[in-house]
Amino acid sequence: MPEHSKTVEPATNIAVVHIIDDDEQLRLSLLELFEAVGMPAEAFVDTTDFNHRGDPQAVCCLLLDVKLPGVSGIEFQRKLSEAGFDVPIVFMTGDGDVTTSVSAMKAGAIDFLLKPFQADDRLSAVNTAIEEGKKKREIASRRRHVRECAASLTPRERQVMKLVTDGFMNKQVAYELGISEITVKLHRGSAMRKMQARSLSDLVRKSELLQ
Known part of the structure; x- marks a missing residue:
């Protein structure tokens, strides 16, 4: 079964759920889940794949695996933040690492899901992240307008x-x-x-x- 994604252009105008996980079956499962509920979604093997094909400005929620090959999910969270992208992140992990989850949440993660997780848990976390992302974008938009006025x-x-x-x-x-x-x-x-x-x-x- 080929991996697919449901995308809408232009990406910067449509918020998309982005999935970064090296588990192909999980990626396909999540894509099918979001397609079933009408959420545009794209999947990536790792952060390098995301850097090549993804658009941080279009992310309404990032489902990010903690332990990825190459750059880890936690490190990628830090890189996005340093680059000025305030992306709502829901971490996924197969390990119940409390220290890692606490660090991720302190750095701004919306939720931390332990694999295997139920469809309702995924959708609930993503919906929460989407709402949080909307609030952040609204504040960022107001801040840009105010700065333009102040100039x-x-x-x-x-x-x-x-x-x-x-x-x-x-x-x-x-x-x-x-x-x-x-x-x-x-x-x-x-x-x-x-x-x-x-x-x-x-x-x-x-x-x-x-x-």
Whole structure:
């Protein structure tokens, strides 16, 4: 039975479950499971295979074997993180290694499944990872937008926004910066418009995304 995958193009617009495991039977079983429930999925033999054919930006959930030939699953998790890819990962392993599972979870893994596992366990873990991934992508999208807005601020507007969002009153900001209160209000209003902030609390939330 040839290994297959159900893909949708373009990959960057459709979230896909990616499976990395050197066990062919398991890969085929998972592909069939996800196809049966209508989830686009792709399978890879190891991390090198994924690097050649996969797209981290399209991953909605990565089912990753801990003990892979070459680069291990744990090491691959670290490499993805260092490359700036915040991928929701569900680890799979045939060994009940508590130390490894704790390390993986601390590094951001969504779940840690012990083989053999039931179909419901797989789907539950993947659905949880997908939801977590959606939240992360939404936050990342908001952060990109806020950074684009902040790039248009003048140095003085940045100073005023920083002090205002830190809780300083206009008169206190004026004193700290050695400018008039009227000038502070002008810079504050301009910063609010550029940041597309509807209120002070909205500006505070957006400034937190810049941290």
